[in-house]
Amino acid sequence: MPIYEYRCEDCGYQFETLVKNNEEVTCPKCKGKNLTRLLSACSFTGSSKSNVSVSSGGNCSTCSSFS
Numbered sequence: 001m002p003i004y005e006y007r008c009e010d011c012g013y014q015f016e017t018l019v020k021n022n023e024e025v026t027c028p029k030c031k032g033k034n035l036t037r038l039l040s041a042c043s044f045t046g047s048s049k050s051n052v053s054v055s056s057g058g059n060c061s062t063c064s065s066f067s
């Protein structure tokens with residue numbers, strides 16, 4: 001399942017979420033729907049597959065920067 005990175009245009013909150021089919025993505029902070037999907041190079045690097053924990057953020061500083 002793809003994990004996309006979004007930025008909320010309403011509050012500026014940046015987050016990653018797992019997007020299922022036709023599921024509407026809302027900001028976890030303000031519940032806003034004015035989101036911009038960012039290109040995340042963290043989830044799928046293409047080089048090493050499997051054994052990569054996409055939920056923990058891994059060693060990507062961009063992904064693990066949100067708190």
Ligand SMILES: [Zn+2]
Nearest residue numbers: 008011027030
């Ligand atoms: Zn928001």
